[in-house]
Amino acid sequence: MFKAVIDAETLRDAIDAVSSLVDEVRFAISENGIELKAVDPANVAMVSFRIDPEAFEYFEAAQGDIGVDLVRLSDVLSMADRGENVTLELDEENHKLKIGLNALSYTLSLIDPSAIRKEPRVPDLDLPAHVILPGPQLRKAIRAAEKVSDHVILGVSDDPEDMFYMEASGDIDSLILKIPSRELLGMKPGIARSLFSLDYLSDMSKAIGKAQEVKLEMGVDYPLRVYFSLSQGVDINYLLAPRIEQE
Numbered sequence: 001m002f003k004a005v006i007d008a009e010t011l012r013d014a015i016d017a018v019s020s021l022v023d024e025v026r027f028a029i030s031e032n033g034i035e036l037k038a039v040d041p042a043n044v045a046m047v048s049f050r051i052d053p054e055a056f057e058y059f060e061a062a063q064g065d066i067g068v069d070l071v072r073l074s075d076v077l078s079m080a081d082r083g084e085n086v087t088l089e090l091d092e093e094n095h096k097l098k099i100g101l102n103a104l105s106y107t108l109s110l111i112d113p114s115a116i117r118k119e120p121r122v123p124d125l126d127l128p129a130h131v132i133l134p135g136p137q138l139r140k141a142i143r144a145a146e147k148v149s150d151h152v153i154l155g156v157s158d159d160p161e162d163m164f165y166m167e168a169s170g171d172i173d174s175l176i177l178k179i180p181s182r183e184l185l186g187m188k189p190g191i192a193r194s195l196f197s198l199d200y201l202s203d204m205s206k207a208i209g210k211a212q213e214v215k216l217e218m219g220v221d222y223p224l225r226v227y228f229s230l231s232q233g234v235d236i237n238y239l240l241a242p243r244i245e246q247e
Contacts (some may be wrong), residue, residue, distance in 0.1 A: 002029050002090035003059040006051075008080030008101065010152060010231050011117075014049055015077065017236045021047050021200075023033075026113045030063040033233075038187040039120040045200050046120055055233030057085060059092050064172040066090065066097070067111030100140035109158035121136040122239070127217040127225060129190030131164040133179065138216075139209030141166055141177050142201050151243060152201065154218060155193035162189045164216075168198070185213050192218035194242040204238050211236075 087100035
């Protein structure tokens with residue numbers, strides 16, 4: 001049993017944050033909300049999200065899993081107007097999800113959860129440094145780096161002062177961004193420096209840019225862990241594996 005009402009834009013933003021990496025997912029539904037964990041086909045990036053009951057106008061659910069094609073769901077949600085609510089109701093007997101948008105009614109066929117790739121194990125990482133900055137600022141920096149390279153270095157330095165930095169170098173051009181701790185929303189000092197694919201960061205940044213603040217946890221040649229909330233009760237986490245820098 002599952003029936004819920006939520007702001008369509010809130011749900012669409014959460015779905016888009018996941019569909020930038022994977023097309024099909026298993027939603028774990030319970031009285032505590034909706035959760036998922038998924039890894040992209042290349043095993044480079046992981047995404048997880050949680051929508052708490054408080055994010056919904058109405059929420060009633062029993063524990064269970066459903067498999068969803070995110071592309072098709074996102075297409076339906078794109079029909080909603082700003083400020084419009086969407087109604088979701090599970091038809092267990094026919095394995096379908098009923099979606100209501102005012103006068104419009106859709107019926108989305110579900111995927112057998114057992115046919116979807118197994119939920120990944122989230123690694124237990126103790127990353128030494130983190131920074132917190134506005135989502136739009138990070139999105140802008142990633143877009144700037146894309147203009148000069150296909151990869152970027154993210155790091156934290158304490159020389160000459162605690163700061164977050166980003167470096168991107170191409171065949172001709174280069175880019176350096178430095179933000180001292182006093183201009184960040186928050187920071188845990190520590191030495192961190194890793195190289196990452198801009199293809200993945202660019203896909204992630206579409207959702208990141210909608211967040212008021214984003215937390216980046218980093219280490220030396222360690223994965224990047226990204227935390228942010230799209231609205232109250234809607235939390236997104238990304239984990240991105242590093243590339244090995246060439247000497």
